[in-house]
Amino acid sequence: MAFSHYPEPLARLIQEFTRLPGVGPKTAQRLAFFVLRMEERDVMALASALADAKRKIGRCSVCFNLADAEPCHICRDARRDRGVICVVEEANDLVAMEKTRTYNGLYHVLEGALSPLEGVGPEALRLAGLLKRVKEGGVREVILATNPTVEGEATAMYIARLLRPLNVKTTRIARGVPVGGDLEYADEVTLARALEGRREM
Amino acid sequence: MGNYKVEGIVLRARDFGEADRVLTILDRRLGKLEAVAKGIRRPRSSLRGACQPFSQCVFLLWRGRTLDGISQAEVVRSHARLRDDLLLLAVASYIVELADEALRERDPSPEAYELILGLFDWLETAEPSLETAHHVLRTFELGLLELSGFSPSLEACATCGRPEEAGPQAGRLAFSASAGGLICASCRQAADSSGLILLAPGTVKAMRFLSRASPQQARALRLTPQAAKEMGAALRSHILYHFDRRPKSLDFLDTVLGR
DSSP, X not given: OTTTTSOHHHHHHHHHHTTSTTOOHHHXXXXXXXXXXXXXXXXXXXXXXXXXXXXXXXXXXXXXXXXXXXXXXXXXXXXXXXXXXXXXXXXXXHHHHHHTSOOOEEEEEOSSOOBGGGTBOGGGSSHHHHHHHHHTSOOOEEEEOOOSSHHHHHHHHHHHHHHGGGTOEEEEOOOOOOTTOOGGGSOHHHHHHHXXXXXXX | OOOEEEEEEEEEEEEETTTEEEEEEEETTTEEEXXXXXXXXXXTOSSGGGGSXXXXXXXXXXXXXSSEEEEEEEEEEOOGGGGSSHHHHHHHHHHHHHHHHHSXXXXXXXXXXXXXXXXXHHHHHSOOOHHHHHHHHHHHHHHHHHHHTOOOBOSBOXXXXXXXXXXXXXXXXXXXXXXXXXXXHHHHHHSOOTTEEEEOHHHHHHXXXXXXXXXXXXXXXXXXXXXXXXXXXXXXXXXXXXXXXXXXXXXXXXXXXXX
8 A cells, every 4th residue: 555654544535636637646645634634514515516526417418518407508598599509529628619708509519539540430429419400400500619630620521521411501610820829939730721711801 | 969850750649648749750760759749739839730640840859768859840741631631531540550550669661751751642632532542542551561571472372482473364363361462273272261352463463563662653553443442352351460450540441431
């Protein structure tokens, strides 16, 4: 046992903390000692928050977003535009899109991206659900907001191909220079894309 | 000591730690090597564009204790089209995966470098079609097998060594992956015939040619649909038999090729 010079419950706590990403033995010890110094009430709140998150969060059966209800709060929201679906790789990409406060449609979370080199094929993604939603009608536009990586581009191209026969407008998010960035330090590929996707003013 | 420069093709990039990525680079002089690109997954990293798979770049590397790192990168040719078309992406993915598997680390292979670069140029400049895809794939497979010493026996019987004729009068020749190439009529009876693939003499001649051809020479060859099909079947069984594991990109390639 790596932490045998500690009393058993403390050693166990340290051990459990080391499972977290980016937490090594030193950080785990510091966290554990901090927990010992916390008010009991706060420790209980932390423990129940951990357990609650694990127990109550599932996937929305419509868009596969993380949700504590069925369907998720976004799919339920009557103020949202049901004619637009934004396709993202992971639930945290959805959060990033939400933070823009400019999008008011629905989402579809793929839970991954196509990766020929890692052997991740179309069957590993939530594509059947997306096709079903589009086929059911009422969808005007599908926005492909997968990452601008090889995997994300492959996924976007693949989905665009699947959607072609369904006659729904399919768009891809633009790629370009980041806001507050500097053209001099932008890489050539991004800059070339930004030039391709320029717009009239 | 200190920094050194490589000019290479990015074969693959895998995530490493919180914000880093480890690239596998095929350098003209040094062969296959790995280097870490620190912080590349952060949006402000200037390395990002150059470290995309399939691009040809000049890298400035620093020596690390276990792994060298990338301090600067500049794109020579980005091969962006290979990432913008599903068919080309599937073909290029298969090429880099097989190359990564067959080539040893820090073992110089300028021929492999020229082969892959030539094929990427071919893919980028040709009209993307299934014929081109198959033509490039067969050229790559035969070229790589030849370079890595896994080449199937195409001149003589793989079992007894008797020369195999592929003249216009010759009948169809038999190819056996477990024997390691062509197999003559008398050896055929001794071996189990379940895995035999029959090849027309013209197919065998084309395979002999492609084994030693540069991408430019290979491109000039007219490959009949029949030869492409037979060759594809023979090479598929040969590769699956002689490589340790099934290439991961194969299923995706088959989906895109419509098999």
